Amino acid sequence: MELKLNIGYGELLDLVRQLSAQDLAQFKEDVANIEVGSLSLPGAPVSVDDIMDNLQGSEAQAKAGQVFTSEEVKQRIESWTTK
Numbered sequence: 001m002e003l004k005l006n007i008g009y010g011e012l013l014d015l016v017r018q019l020s021a022q023d024l025a026q027f028k029e030d031v032a033n034i035e036v037g038s039l040s041l042p043g044a045p046v047s048v049d050d051i052m053d054n055l056q057g058s059e060a061q062a063k064a065g066q067v068f069t070s071e072e073v074k075q076r077i078e079s080w081t082t083k
Contacts, residue, residue: 006079050080 019027054076
């Protein structure tokens with residue numbers, strides 16, 4: 001299963017602060033075991049799967065009558081990261 005969150009760093013910290021002491025200890029252990037090479041880097045290429053997911057989401061939003069300005073589209077594209 002894959003879960004993608006589109007939240008800012010401050011929001012992430014707020015969520016982490018809500019963890020119980022036991023869950024926080026587990027979270028710290030899990031984060032310590034993340035390999036640096038597996039992390040997304042700014043400017044890294046976007047995968048075809050990411051592009052297709054975004055296009056399918058955009059199609060659904062357009063059908064629902066949700067539209068975006070070109071600046072909003074640009075910001076969304078710039079926020080894409082690799083897996």
